[in-house]
Amino acid sequence: MSLVKLTGIHKSYGDNEVLKGIDLKVNEGQVVALIGRSGSGKSTLLRTINGLERINQGSIEVDGACVDPGQSDLRALRLKVGMVFQQFNLFPHLTAGQNVMLAPVVVKKQSKADVRTIAEEALAKVGLADKFDAYPDQLSGGQQQRVAIARSLAMKPRVMLCDEITSALDPELVNEVLAVVRKLAEEGMTLLLVTHEMRFAREVCDTLVFMHKGRIAEQGAPEEVFTKPATPELAQFIGMVTER
Amino acid sequence: MAYSFDFPAVFDYTPVLVDGVVLTAALTVVSTVAGVSIGIAGAAARTSGVKALDTAVGVYVEVIRNTPFLVQLFFIFFGLPTLGIRLPEWQAAVLAMVVNLGAYSTEIIRAGIQATPRGLIEAGESLAMTRAEIFRHIVIKPAMKKIWPALSSQIVIVMLGSSVCSQIAAEELTFAANFIQSRNFRPFEVYFVVTALYLGLAVLLRWLLARFGNLVFARRAARA
Ligand SMILES: Nc1ncnc2c1ncn2[C@@H]1O[C@H](COP(=O)(O)OP(=O)(O)OP(=O)(O)O)[C@@H](O)[C@H]1O
Ligand SMILES: [Mg+2]
Numbered sequence: 001m002s003l004v005k006l007t008g009i010h011k012s013y014g015d016n017e018v019l020k021g022i023d024l025k026v027n028e029g030q031v032v033a034l035i036g037r038s039g040s041g042k043s044t045l046l047r048t049i050n051g052l053e054r055i056n057q058g059s060i061e062v063d064g065a066c067v068d069p070g071q072s073d074l075r076a077l078r079l080k081v082g083m084v085f086q087q088f089n090l091f092p093h094l095t096a097g098q099n100v101m102l103a104p105v106v107v108k109k110q111s112k113a114d115v116r117t118i119a120e121e122a123l124a125k126v127g128l129a130d131k132f133d134a135y136p137d138q139l140s141g142g143q144q145q146r147v148a149i150a151r152s153l154a155m156k157p158r159v160m161l162c163d164e165i166t167s168a169l170d171p172e173l174v175n176e177v178l179a180v181v182r183k184l185a186e187e188g189m190t191l192l193l194v195t196h197e198m199r200f201a202r203e204v205c206d207t208l209v210f211m212h213k214g215r216i217a218e219q220g221a222p223e224e225v226f227t228k229p230a231t232p233e234l235a236q237f238i239g240m241v242t243e244r
Numbered sequence: 245m246a247y248s249f250d251f252p253a254v255f256d257y258t259p260v261l262v263d264g265v266v267l268t269a270a271l272t273v274v275s276t277v278a279g280v281s282i283g284i285a286g287a288a289a290r291t292s293g294v295k296a297l298d299t300a301v302g303v304y305v306e307v308i309r310n311t312p313f314l315v316q317l318f319f320i321f322f323g324l325p326t327l328g329i330r331l332p333e334w335q336a337a338v339l340a341m342v343v344n345l346g347a348y349s350t351e352i353i354r355a356g357i358q359a360t361p362r363g364l365i366e367a368g369e370s371l372a373m374t375r376a377e378i379f380r381h382i383v384i385k386p387a388m389k390k391i392w393p394a395l396s397s398q399i400v401i402v403m404l405g406s407s408v409c410s411q412i413a414a415e416e417l418t419f420a421a422n423f424i425q426s427r428n429f430r431p432f433e434v435y436f437v438v439t440a441l442y443l444g445l446a447v448l449l450r451w452l453l454a455r456f457g458n459l460v461f462a463r464r465a466a467r468a
Binding site: 051089 | 361363364366367368369370371372373374377381382385386389461463
């Protein structure tokens, strides 16, 4: 049984069909990297999976929570799916600890004392136990992104979506964030990552999904996909990213 | 021209002045609390995405912003009794000020809300928060912080504008001034003193609002 099951997803912005029938299954504990050229629809796909974008056709199923164009229990879906954004999107008026505590208290109505413990654990997991009372603008980009990961973790999602979460970081801060993702992967978290860090994708992910013009053009184990691309598009893409 | 100033002639009426200051202050406090509350609700309605709500509040805001305060006051005090709604002077004054500040603060607060980065709202959505929860916990506080200086100025304008309520015999500070000078025939001294009192009130109000803003919107010192 797959944890995430996408069936025939179509998504258009006006006349521009961005997703042209996506089928994808992700098993519990699987770590999937989405790669592909700019504009191929990676972010859009990720955003449909927690209901930030409505789909025109198809269905999304995550651990029993189901969304299609007709019926959408977004709350049920979002309780299963965590998301980390490129721009961190921490709440600027709240401390790191408050950022992490907000949703469990407000959405899950858990007691403040319980949530405090959860938040401390989540921040400790991302190596920021000592930053509980720091405000976002007192943290480096890498630290902010790790708080964002902790914020998502505190909701105990079944799967986490990460959209280029190191792209807004200075190069020297990328590794501390990737290390956290690597740790989550090792602990068995189900992850769906859009990334341009090919070396990381190769090392950490069990599946690479190559998107091209709104379709999944190829998918498979990283070594296989990298060494034996079946389509010219992927071969060209690999050439492009390894040149850099 | 040898005019001999006689300020003691004003201070003979100190109790009247004090009453006037107190009523002006009271009108300001009540209309600020109620007006800003309406402003928050109105701004929430205008940004709710519900077209009917947005339009309804939009009409209210434009009617108030494009008509004179004095006419709004007269409408409430002299017009409404025709419909059987008869309000005492001070209630009519409060109502007019609340309705007026409500409209202006709706627009000011709306601007603050609309400056919320899209990503913060999406972060809230992705955490399964509802629209209302996002508004309450993510949007409104930074928005209020951002527009607090503009809102403070509007509150001072409303406080000063309350002088118009003397026209319906609400016994606020300007009413007190008119009353005193009709007794002692010392308009220069009376209006000089009252001008100074308004100035003092305005400076005090600005200071209080700034303090309040610092208190509410400042962050606790971080442990670092
Ligand atoms: N809100 C939107 N309105 C209209 N068009 C959009 C919107 N968001 C994305 N698109 C279009 O959808 C297409 C896919 O965009 P998407 O952001 O999913 O690509 P991507 O693969 O994530 O690219 P990148 O690597 O640059 O992030 C693009 O052509 C883009 O212009
Ligand atoms: Mg993208």
